[in-house]
Amino acid sequence: MATPVKVYGPTLSTAVSRVLACLLEKNVQFQLIPVNMAKGEHKKPDYLKIQPFGQVPAYQDEDITLFESRSINRYICDKYGSQGNKGLYGTNPLEKASIDQWIEAEGQSFNPPSSVLVFQLAFAPRMKIKQDENLIRQNEEKLLDVYEKRLGDSQYLAGDEFTLADLSHLPNIQYLVNGTDRAELFTSRENVGRWWGDISNRESWKKVVEMQTSPPPS
Structure with missing residues (x-):
């Protein structure tokens, strides 16, 4: 079974919810890891290693780390093109x-x-x-x-x-x-x-x- 990808951030974030919608459209298993921004968790050194701007979301797929929701969604659609909504990012x-x-x-x-x-x-x-x-x-x-x-x-x-x-x-x-x-x-x-x-x-x-x-x- 494939290891679920990881999405870091609160569900109420518009950028995080954009990525979650894409993962669900593509039937990709994911683990949502909350980031408490009120407590400054997005500015801690460990988090900044995966999101250098200290924002959400951050995205991990095995050894791949990405940020910026629209770029993440393009990556998801290209990597998982054969599953879920196959036309989500076009076919030509x-x-x-x-x-x-x-x-x-x-x-x-x-x-x-x-x-x-x-x-x-x-x-x-x-x-x-x-x-x-x-x-x-x-x-x-x-x-x-x-x-x-x-x-x-x-x-x-x-x-x-x-x-x-x-x-x-x-x-x-x-x-x-x-x-x-x-x-x-x-x-x-x-x-x-x-x-x-x-x-x-x-x-x-x-x-x-x-x-x-x-x-x-x-």
């Missing part, structure tokens, strides 16, 4: 290029404003930090017009099949739709709302959400 160069461009769009154009909104709307109230309404408004305006148009032309971002391009967007949207009062940013748009309803109901993602609501003891 053109499909991969289409997926990659939307993963890059997520990382560079979608993640920055959506991360601001996740912090301001979901985490600031829990941390009793005053919300910045101007910052919220500015970042709401940057999000979804391009997505509404694209998803009017195809079922998913990179074509007519669910791929890493869609999966990469799941964590931040989950917080914004289910953890804030701004769900209508997504649900009020015909194409984006349809897309979100589809991808958020995948069994892999529902398992991740279950892990987030019932996290293992640290």
Whole structure:
């Protein structure tokens, strides 16, 4: 039996949950190792050996160590290409290029404003930090017009099949739709709302959400 890969980090981390969703899509056995960031465990020397920037996730597959969730997911799809969702990262160069461009769009154009909104709307109230309404408004305006148009032309971002391009967007949207009062940013748009309803109901993602609501003891 293959040794389970190891994923280090809390399930509530958007980057960690992105990797967990990919592992579940690919039917890869994994061991989740909690990292208590409130106690500074991500800055300890042993952890920095596998994640030099002191962030999450860190990923170990036997003697391979990786960090950065989107790169980890590409590696998982390439190494375990013959199992689970075989088309998750495409099956030819053109499909991969289409997926990659939307993963890059997520990382560079979608993640920055959506991360601001996740912090301001979901985490600031829990941390009793005053919300910045101007910052919220500015970042709401940057999000979804391009997505509404694209998803009017195809079922998913990179074509007519669910791929890493869609999966990469799941964590931040989950917080914004289910953890804030701004769900209508997504649900009020015909194409984006349809897309979100589809991808958020995948069994892999529902398992991740279950892990987030019932996290293992640290």
